[in-house]
Amino acid sequence: MLTNRQKISANGVLQWSTIRRLTEEVMQRMTVKAASSETPIGTLSGGNQQKVVIGRWVYAASQILLLDEPTRGVDIEAKQQIYRIVRELAAEGKSVVFISSEVEELPLVCDRILLLQHGTFSQEFHSPVNVDELMSAILSVH
Structure with a gap:
């Protein structure tokens, strides 16, 4: 599950x-529901798999995260947890x-929304x- 070898090895030897x-x-932190940390990721629910992927990059100390459709195919509870995680990450700087193609979720997690048209920014929205x-602007772009 982890991606940062420097944090988990000493002189090239993995520290289990x-x-x-x-x-x-x-x-x-990611509120992953699993029997144990040994549970294979492929056996987790879609929402828990998404949270594991996000957690990997958070653990790797990434300062910029690109989340493409992170809530697609996950249940409402997992969506809420992903929104919470995104807000926490933003609060940490x-x-x-x-x-996201789910327009309704964008204001829940974004302080700024940019619309793209033919590869260029066509409009910008600020919170709230x-x-x-937003939907009207999207429909006028297409």
């Missing part, structure tokens, strides 16, 4: 106790680019965003 501890910390105005 450190891996286990950090995996459990990431799982707790990380930049999060959140791409009115979903109806």
Whole structure:
């Protein structure tokens, strides 16, 4: 589950106790529901798999995260948890680019929304965003 070898190895030797501890910390922060930190990622629900992927990059100390449709195909509870995680990351000073085709969720996590038309920015919205105005702008672009 982890991606930052410098944090989990000493002189090139993997430290399994450190891996286990950090995996459990990431799982707790991301609210991943699994029987244990040894549970194969492929056996988790879609929402938990998404949270594991986000957690990997958070653990790797990434300052910019590009999340493309992070809530697609996940249940409402997992969506709420992903929104919480994104807001926490932004509060920590990380930049999060959140791409979504679900217009209603954008104002929940974005402080700025940019519309693209033919590869260039056509409009910009700042928080708070009115979903109806955003939808109208999207429809006028297409």
